[in-house]
Amino acid sequence: MKLRIVADDKIPFLRGALEPFAEVTYLPGGAIAPADVKNADALITRTRTRCGEALLAGSRVRFIATATIGYDHIDTAYLRRAGIAWRNAPGCNAASVAQYIGSALVSSGVELCGKTLGVIGVGNVGSKVAALGEALGMRVLRNDPPRAEREGSTGFTELPELLAEADFVTIHTPLTRDGAHPTFHLCDAGFPELMRSGAQLFNSGRGEVVDTAALKAALKSGRISAAVLDVWENEPGIDRELLDLVRIGTPHIAGYSTDGKANGTAMAVQAVAAFFGIPGLAEWRPERLPEPETPEIELEMGASVREQVAQALLHTYDIGLDDGKLRSDPAGFEPQRGHYRIRREYPAFRVRGGRPETAAVLKTLGFTLLPQGSACGG
Ligand SMILES: NC(=O)c1ccc[n+]([C@@H]2O[C@H](COP(=O)([O-])OP(=O)(O)OC[C@H]3O[C@@H](n4cnc5c(N)ncnc54)[C@H](O)[C@@H]3O)[C@@H](O)[C@H]2O)c1
Numbered sequence: 001m002k003l004r005i006v007a008d009d010k011i012p013f014l015r016g017a018l019e020p021f022a023e024v025t026y027l028p029g030g031a032i033a034p035a036d037v038k039n040a041d042a043l044i045t046r047t048r049t050r051c052g053e054a055l056l057a058g059s060r061v062r063f064i065a066t067a068t069i070g071y072d073h074i075d076t077a078y079l080r081r082a083g084i085a086w087r088n089a090p091g092c093n094a095a096s097v098a099q100y101i102g103s104a105l106v107s108s109g110v111e112l113c114g115k116t117l118g119v120i121g122v123g124n125v126g127s128k129v130a131a132l133g134e135a136l137g138m139r140v141l142r143n144d145p146p147r148a149e150r151e152g153s154t155g156f157t158e159l160p161e162l163l164a165e166a167d168f169v170t171i172h173t174p175l176t177r178d179g180a181h182p183t184f185h186l187c188d189a190g191f192p193e194l195m196r197s198g199a200q201l202f203n204s205g206r207g208e209v210v211d212t213a214a215l216k217a218a219l220k221s222g223r224i225s226a227a228v229l230d231v232w233e234n235e236p237g238i239d240r241e242l243l244d245l246v247r248i249g250t251p252h253i254a255g256y257s258t259d260g261k262a263n264g265t266a267m268a269v270q271a272v273a274a275f276f277g278i279p280g281l282a283e284w285r286p287e288r289l290p291e292p293e294t295p296e297i298e299l300e301m302g303a304s305v306r307e308q309v310a311q312a313l314l315h316t317y318d319i320g321l322d323d324g325k326l327r328s329d330p331a332g333f334e335p336q337r338g339h340y341r342i343r344r345e346y347p348a349f350r351v352r353g354g355r356p357e358t359a360a361v362l363k364t365l366g367f368t369l370l371p372q373g374s375a376c377g378g
């Protein structure tokens with residue numbers, strides 16, 4: 001008998017991949033109910049399907065693949081008890097989040113070179129964000145107590161010191177509520193008090209890592225000068241007053257590059273194939289990603305290095321577009337995610353005409369450099 005798989009209908013590139021081997025039912029992630037999964041062997045999910053006892057008790061599900069990095073929607077303790085195996089997609093959209101942070105930084109209007117970037121949570125995403133900061137000429141401080149415990153403290157900074165020194169603080173931890181270093185409300189009322197005056201706070205980890213009331217108070221008092229939020233407590237019912245207070249607010253799309261989505265889908269398909277012993281899918285990937293609308297960037301002659309780098313980064317990802325859409329329709333949080341545009345990462349773009357220093361930065365970030373005056377695509 002064919003395998004039965006229930007999959008979230010908003011996972012791009014998935015349709016067709018497993019159909020030769022399985023009967024696949026596509027459903028809206030947030031609406032997947034016990035009756036839908038009762039006779040399924042496997043689920044392929046996103047963050048919108050809460051995978052715990054309420055959904056899975058009495059089902060025949062043996063495997064869950066989530067096409068996402070985060071897995072706080074999965075009750076791993078229950079799955080262990082129930083004998084259900086699971087996989088996430090580590091690193092799949094890390095470069096996408098770094099692209100998001102790149103646009104958040106260059107759109108701040110601040111001269112970044114020489115400023116300090118504090119990265120909290122230095123895993124797949126945080127490491128890429130740290131590398132981006134260094135490519136932009138920033139001094140980078142890294143805070144990651146679990147890593148510091150495992151690897152030794154060299155290269156890591158204690159949180160109070162990071163907060164005292166960073167001009168930009170960016171959060172990239174998972175959401176955890178127990179263990180030695182829980183992150184739930186890591187940014188509480190005391191956190192802004194430790195931040196350097198004039199500093200900005202970015203959160204693209206999980207909304208619940210930041211206490212909404214504390215952040216609102218800190219923004220109102222000016223203790224934190226500006227915030228960029230991609231993730232929120234209680235999504236999609238976000239706090240409208242907080243949205244009004246932040247410099248940039250987006251509907252949890254930092255990881256939504258087309259490349260990141262394709263990676264997540266590929267890792268989920270490969271995980272299902274490995275678990276059930278399906279042949280021929282160990283290297284499966286979506287065939288070809290759509291090209292960016294305008295893959296070539298002609299940098300403005302005479303512009304400064306800072307302006308040219310900002311032009312290139314914002315060309316690949318215009319963060320203001322997502323901010324504008326959310327502000328004009330905060331209730332459209334989920335539809336804006338569900339119908340997200342094609343957004344390619346830096347390596348899908350070719351640049352021409354930059355200053356040598358600009359070219360060096362963009363090359364480090366993965367852009368292709370075109371010689372001056374070369375033919376299209378040449
Ligand atoms: N906004 C988005 O679209 C988006 C996209 C991808 C990931 N995420 C979120 O970002 C998180 C991080 O992703 P990742 O791929 O880097 O995960 P990861 O597991 O590779 O890295 C997380 C790091 O955080 C560290 N950490 C844990 N607790 C900490 C604490 N209390 N203080 C400081 N550091 C701590 C861990 O040691 C680890 O190194 C995910 O769990 C997910 O919730 C959001």
Ligand SMILES: O=C(O)[C@H](O)[C@H](O)COP(=O)(O)O
Pocket residue numbers: 045046047048067068069070071093252253254255256
């Ligand atoms: O954890 C992740 O990978 C990201 O937060 C991801 O962008 C979540 O996307 P979703 O499953 O909510 O579409």
